[in-house]
Amino acid sequence: xxxxxxxxxxxPAAPRLGFRGWLRWIWRQVTSMRVxxxxxxxxxxxxxxxxxxxxxxxxxxxxxxFVADNPFWGPFLDATGFLDVFGSAWFTAIYLLLFASLIGxxxxxxxxxxxxxxxxxxxTPRSLSRYDGAGPERADVAPDDALARASAVLRPRAGWVGxxxxxxxxxxxxxxxxxxxAAETGxxxxxxxxxxxxxxxxxxxxxxxxxxxxxxxxxxxxxGRSFTNAVSAYDTFSSGSxxxxxxxxxxxxxxxxxxxxxxxxxxxxxFQANVTYTEPGEEPVAEEISVNHPLESGDAKVxxxxxxxxxxxxxxxxxxxxxxxGPVVFLAQDAAYTSTxxxxxxxxxxxxxxxxxxxxxxxxxxxxxxxxxxxxxxxxPVIEMLAYTGDLxxxxxxxxxxxxxxxxxxxxxxxxxxxxxxxxxxxxxxxDLPDGLGSVTFEELPRYGAFDLRADPSLPWLLTAAVLTxxxxxxxxxxxxxxxxxxxxxxxxTTVVTGAAYAPAHDxxxxxxxxxxxxxxxxxxxxxxxxEKEEE
Amino acid sequence: xxVTELSVMTLWGAxxxxxxxxxxxxIRLARVADEKVAAKAAVAVPVGAGAPADAPLVAEAPxxxxxxxxxxxxxxxxxxTTLVGAMLHAVGLAxxxxxxxxxxxxxxxEYTISGSFFAVAAFLIIQRRRDIAFLGxxxxxxxxxxxxxxxxxxxxxxDTLPPALQSYWLVIHVSIATIVTGILTVSFVTSALQLMRxxxxxxxxxxxxxxxxxxxxxxxxxxxxxxxRMNAVGFVLWTFTVMAGAIWAEHAWGRYWGWxxxxxxxxxxxxxxxxxxxxxTTQGWAGRRSAWLAIAGYVALIxxxxxxxxxxxxxxxxxxx
Ligand code: HEM
Numbered sequence: 097x098x099x100x101x102x103x104x105x106x107x108p109a110a111p112r113l114g115f116r117g118w119l120r121w122i123w124r125q126v127t128s129m130r131v132x133x134x135x136x137x138x139x140x141x142x143x144x145x146x147x148x149x150x151x152x153x154x155x156x157x158x159x160x161x162f163v164a165d166n167p168f169w170g171p172f173l174d175a176t177g178f179l180d181v182f183g184s185a186w187f188t189a190i191y192l193l194l195f196a197s198l199i200g201x202x203x204x205x206x207x208x209x210x211x212x213x214x215x216x217x218x219x220t221p222r223s224l225s226r227y228d229g230a231g232p233e234r235a236d237v238a239p240d241d242a243l244a245r246a247s248a249v250l251r252p253r254a255g256w257v258g259x260x261x262x263x264x265x266x267x268x269x270x271x272x273x274x275x276x277x278a279a280e281t282g283x284x285x286x287x288x289x290x291x292x293x294x295x296x297x298x299x300x301x302x303x304x305x306x307x308x309x310x311x312x313x314x315x316x317x318x319x320g321r322s323f324t325n326a327v328s329a330y331d332t333f334s335s336g337s338x339x340x341x342x343x344x345x346x347x348x349x350x351x352x353x354x355x356x357x358x359x360x361x362x363x364x365x366x367f368q369a370n371v372t373y374t375e376p377g378e379e380p381v382a383e384e385i386s387v388n389h390p391l392e393s394g395d396a397k398v399x400x401x402x403x404x405x406x407x408x409x410x411x412x413x414x415x416x417x418x419x420x421x422g423p424v425v426f427l428a429q430d431a432a433y434t435s436t437x438x439x440x441x442x443x444x445x446x447x448x449x450x451x452x453x454x455x456x457x458x459x460x461x462x463x464x465x466x467x468x469x470x471x472x473x474x475x476x477p478v479i480e481m482l483a484y485t486g487d488l489x490x491x492x493x494x495x496x497x498x499x500x501x502x503x504x505x506x507x508x509x510x511x512x513x514x515x516x517x518x519x520x521x522x523x524x525x526x527x528d529l530p531d532g533l534g535s536v537t538f539e540e541l542p543r544y545g546a547f548d549l550r551a552d553p554s555l556p557w558l559l560t561a562a563v564l565t566x567x568x569x570x571x572x573x574x575x576x577x578x579x580x581x582x583x584x585x586x587x588x589x590t591t592v593v594t595g596a597a598y599a600p601a602h603d604x605x606x607x608x609x610x611x612x613x614x615x616x617x618x619x620x621x622x623x624x625x626x627x628e629k630e631e632e
Numbered sequence: 633x634x635v636t637e638l639s640v641m642t643l644w645g646a647x648x649x650x651x652x653x654x655x656x657x658x659i660r661l662a663r664v665a666d667e668k669v670a671a672k673a674a675v676a677v678p679v680g681a682g683a684p685a686d687a688p689l690v691a692e693a694p695x696x697x698x699x700x701x702x703x704x705x706x707x708x709x710x711x712x713t714t715l716v717g718a719m720l721h722a723v724g725l726a727x728x729x730x731x732x733x734x735x736x737x738x739x740x741x742e743y744t745i746s747g748s749f750f751a752v753a754a755f756l757i758i759q760r761r762r763d764i765a766f767l768g769x770x771x772x773x774x775x776x777x778x779x780x781x782x783x784x785x786x787x788x789x790x791d792t793l794p795p796a797l798q799s800y801w802l803v804i805h806v807s808i809a810t811i812v813t814g815i816l817t818v819s820f821v822t823s824a825l826q827l828m829r830x831x832x833x834x835x836x837x838x839x840x841x842x843x844x845x846x847x848x849x850x851x852x853x854x855x856x857x858x859x860x861r862m863n864a865v866g867f868v869l870w871t872f873t874v875m876a877g878a879i880w881a882e883h884a885w886g887r888y889w890g891w892x893x894x895x896x897x898x899x900x901x902x903x904x905x906x907x908x909x910x911x912x913t914t915q916g917w918a919g920r921r922s923a924w925l926a927i928a929g930y931v932a933l934i935x936x937x938x939x940x941x942x943x944x945x946x947x948x949x950x951x952x953x
Contacts, residue, residue, distance in 0.1 A: 129910060129913065129914045130914055130915075130916075130917075132910055133907055133910045133911055133914050133917065136903055136906055136907040136910065137903075137904075137907050139903050140899075140900045140903040140904050140907065140932075143896050143899055143900050143903070144896070144900060146891055146896050147893035147896035147897060147940065147944055148944070151891065153890075153891070154890065154891060154892065181891075182891050312886070359792055363791060363792055363794065364794055364795055365792055365795070366795055366798070367795050386795070387795040387796055387798070387884060388795070388796070388798060388799040388801075388883050388884050389883075390883065390886065397886065399884075399885070399886040401885070401886065548886045550886045550887070555882070555888075558888070559879075562875050562878075565871070566868070566871055566872060566875065569867075569868055569871055570868050573864040573867070573868060573909075574864070574868075600857075601853060601854075601856070601857040601860075602856075602857035602858070602860045602861050602864075604857075
């Protein structure tokens with residue numbers, strides 16, 4: 097590309113471009129190879145911060161902490177899009193420009209390619225000296241016959257089939273009495289290249305389509321309980337802007353059991369949810385969901401994304417009434433499933449509301465300085481909890497996180513010395529709270545599964561586009577682009593054949609084709625290796 | 633001796649043989665360069681300025697003058713040690729796989745021993761078709777370093793696969809990724825030689841007598857053609873790797889793409905090699921600049937196996953263990 101020429105009054109000879117001229121100029125720049133290259137490099141560069149800095153969509157908690165810890169850089173990077181790189185205006189601008197460039201590039205190339213396919217191939221150049229040559233060799237037959245033999249080994253095919261899948265050949269009788277053969281192949285390569293680039297656009301379109309129609313929801317289900325596929329049943333739910341909630345089919349999933357197996361050292365071996373799946377109006381069926389094996393339900397898939405313990409706790413209040421009873425989801429904090437959870441008991445018959453912050457140790461071990469869990473299996477489950485009394489703050493109408501306790505209006509339950517009391521319960525035990533506040537019972541220890549339901553109607557399209565991309569790419573890189581020429585002339589009664597070939601530098605095989613063609617013309621066996629070389 | 637010891641011992645054996653091969657290949661390069669210079673002087677026909685550019689890819693020394701080529705001896709030793717090293721390497725890899733009960737590419741130690749194996753294997757396979765002995769020193773050198781690092785720093789005892797990895801996609805996705813690493817390693821050596829050879833040819837750098845061995849290396853244009861073919865294969869396979877990874881992510885995590893650090897870097901690598909392919913056909917970028925882009929792509933690939941595994945948080949965390 098020539099150095100960029102500006103609309104410049106200083107250069108009188110330069111034509112003024114005018115508005116449309118400028119538009120055309122800009123479009124030519126955008127669709128130039130060099131701009132495509134620079135945009136690709138920018139795209140690579142712009143992605144890198146997305147892996148170095150915490151990102152909102154990937155890890156909101158870490159990003160929030162990052163912003164809080166870096167009073168200057170945090171808000172600055174957040175405002176400039178560096179904490180959501182792949183949704184930022186500048187990243188979007190780069191890839192949209194790239195795709196504009198891509199479309200501007202393939203449309204004319206496709207049209208050109210179509211015409212090329214139907215156009216007869218060019219005649220043999222006057223001078224072959226610029227190319228890698230072969231010969232001269234003597235042939236024992238007339239020039240026409242020699243070239244007919246060469247043509248036969250090239251197995252020519254006519255029309256666009258030949259242009260794509262083999263050699264197209266033309267033979268001309270020239271003014272100087274010589275006969276010239278031109279053969280070429282290589283349109284497959286260009287076609288592959290066009291398919292590849294067009295499929296990239298298709299990939300982008302499929303992704304966009306998916307973003308508009310996708311939905312995903314997360315739900316935690318305790319062993320023995322069920323879950324119905326409805327927006328309100330999910331703990332969290334998100335969807336694309338064109339998603340219609342009535343698209344959800346109201347199936348139910350009952351978690352019969354959750355199998356979690358661990359090695360002796362506590363490494364996870366296998367997780368599997370055994371569920372009963374019921375579609376409306378159908379018989380229930382037993383299904384298994386495990387990591388890497390989601391359950392397919394219509395458009396949607398249900399994934400097992402996590403698991404843990406949900407101890408069943410019963411809390412009695414000061415009057416001895418059951419104020420709370422049921423499984424409480426605890427979140428695992430480490431590989432040994434030391435888990436934390438919160439119990440909120442607003443409905444007490446007398447006195448203040450109760451709250452608990454609890455830690456579960458599946459295989460409890462008490463050492464001299466600390467307590468902990470040494471294995472994720474429940475060999476010796478123990479819960480330690482701190483009790484609070486006061487106002488849980490549930491009436492304010494602000495949705496609360498079920499995993500945290502709002503301690504602003506709560507005070508810890510203390511012993512005579514004024515120390516907060518730590519209650520310790522083994523499975524099946526009941527402990528009394530001090531001051532006759534009531535009691536807590538650790539009844540059972542079921543597991544729960546964290547399920548993720550997701551539907552993305554674009555997936556089949558995306559896969560098709562991806563496969564086309566791959567096929568187009570492989571064709572474009574591996575198909576050969578070759579030209580072979582032979583010239584035969586009559587030299588005092590003997591026929592003399594010279595040849596030449598042209599191919600990109602990396603294509604060593606073209607020499608073999610030329611050798612076979614000229615050998616056929618000369619009526620001899622091709623040199624050993626010519627066949628095999630072509631395969632390379 | 634149990635399987636674990638067998639694996640470690642054969643891998644150490646391979647490391648040693650590769651180190652020997654590296655020296656033998658280096659000596660061979662120096663000898664071929666000497667012989668070439670000597671032959672040129674002996675023939676004393678003005679060859680014209682373009683001579684180095686026409687050096688055949690089959691880098692053979694003019695044989696007629698020296699009946700027993702000293703380079704041939706070094707080349708023989710190099711080839712034999714590489715071959716035996718690769719066999720030991722294969723045994724070590726297989727033993728590791730048997731020991732672990734799964735394909736040996738599920739943590740950094742295993743990636744490194746299998747990636748370096750595929751690099752040597754790619755070299756040996758290409759060598760069957762064409763003489764690329766000039767790449768030998770670089771490839772065996774890198775394999776020596778990789779294996780040595782793996783055995784001393786990265787070593788981990790065998791362990792069971794975590795549930796996320798229990799999938800046939802581990803075999804498909806990660807094996808192709810590791811094979812790509814092998815192929816692109818050989819290509820990286822080629823591109824590096826291309827840049828050095830080019831600099832020497834134009835007298836910019838590497839021009840001194842210490843780098844006379846560069847005379848034994850084919851012309852920059854030939855090296856570019858060679859590295860292009862490897863990069864083309866590598867790029868197609870990498871495209872497949874990324875796609876297979878996306879399918880697996882869809883199966884395991886319920887999303888095909890989530891810009892997890894490992895995915896970001898896979899994308900960066902892909903875009904860099906795409907840029908390289910464009911640069912090859914862009915005026916002013918073909919040659920040196922595109923070679924630099926291929927090298928940048930390779931650096932990103934190695935980053936993805938090392939820095940990203942070790943320092944960045946993401947769903948692919950098991951990769952660092
Ligand atoms: C989304 C961004 C793009 C990607 C990922 C991409 C990727 C590729 C790849 C991998 C190749 C190698 C295939 C081959 O060498 O035959 C290629 C070739 C090519 N690309 Fe792109 N491309 C992109 C955008 C563009 C744009 C915007 C243009 C227009 C300026 C363009 C024009 C070309 C041309 C003309 C070739 C053929 C080069 C040749 O071999 O002669 N590409 N592209």
